[in-house]
Amino acid sequence: MCYPKVAGGWNIINLELWNKAAICKQLWNVLKKKDKIWVRWIHGYYMKQQDWKTMPIPSQAAWVVKKILGARDYMATLPDGDTLMEQDNFSIKKLYIALRGTPEKRNWHHMISKSIAAPKCLFILWLAIMKRMTTCDRLQKFGIQCDQTCCLCSQGIESLNHLFFLCPYSANVWDKLAMWCGVQRKAGAWDDEVEYLERQGASKTGKQLMYRLLVATIVYHIWRERNERRFNSKASHEESVVRQCKLMMVVRGELNPKVHKMFVN
Ligand SMILES: [Zn+2]
Known part of the structure; x- marks a missing residue:
């Protein structure tokens, strides 16, 4: 049902996947929007110059911080996940389509x-x-x-x-x-x-x-x-x-x- 109409679906948004893509955008914000105060706080308290891909997820961090940093696992499943994180713009919709895959046309x-x-x-x-x-x-x-x-x-x-x-x-x-x-x-x-x-x-x-x-x-x-x-x-x-x-x-x-x-x- 979440496939596009041309693929025989109803084009209904898969909320679980959309949520994953939205969390990935928060991770992108952490990497790219370093002027924002909440991002500076995450860098200052948890990341401390460590690499986002390899650093251990801090166990004492708030649930939301763990979720955002843990979004790297979703990005790792995509062949161009690193490139998406490097780009100056981030589209939740594009990432959602990449996570969902392109189904066969019916x-x-x-x-x-x-x-x-x-x-x-x-x-x-x-x-x-x-x-x-x-x-x-x-x-x-x-x-x-x-x-x-x-x-x-x-x-x-x-x-x-x-x-x-x-x-x-x-x-x-x-x-x-x-x-x-x-x-x-x-x-x-x-x-x-x-x-x-x-x-x-x-x-x-x-x-x-x-x-x-x-x-x-x-x-x-x-x-x-x-x-x-x-x-x-x-x-x-x-x-x-x-x-x-x-x-x-x-x-x-x-x-x-x-x-x-x-x-x-
Ligand atoms: Zn009959």
Whole structure:
């Protein structure tokens, strides 16, 4: 979740790493801002002309001083840590990015970052793309025993692929909604879908935006229906799921003139 959006994350700041980078800036202040009174105090009482990289951390020093001097351990993990400390400017953000590393780009990120679907739908879709949905086949791998039969069709084994595509219930929902919004494509297996979406790249045509909206909305509603059946013993007919999807798609479609126009037509 802390990766950038292009790497398939949500660009949420990793506070632990950010804190480390901020402490490193205090160490840089100690080395570079020798005119400040608190820095002079640290030099006078604790450092006493010793090298910051090798000096023992004074055991009697205050907690905060130990933390600042101990930040050298984080810098030691970076190949250019010494250079960063020598520079005349220090950016917490740049150090944070260096500590976090540069993750690999994910081509499907447009599916999440360039979609007009509701945030709750995008989050569920993101979990599905990352293969982190708690479907029964995964629960089994964690050693959690549960009835593995798909609760939508009472036939197949509940897996990501079955629940969202192969299940006759879901396939009907897909077909009806795809026909309704003029999408020609017939949904395949999960990996095929992700691959197809990767190939579409950042395209922002009305058709692509509509397709992204369709996928996120269907995945969310099928997952909700599965949870309603499994935990609340409430089952809805597929027509009702289709209606809920249509309503949500029309409401979200108003956010983009191209998609809105397609609904009006
Ligand atoms: Zn099923």
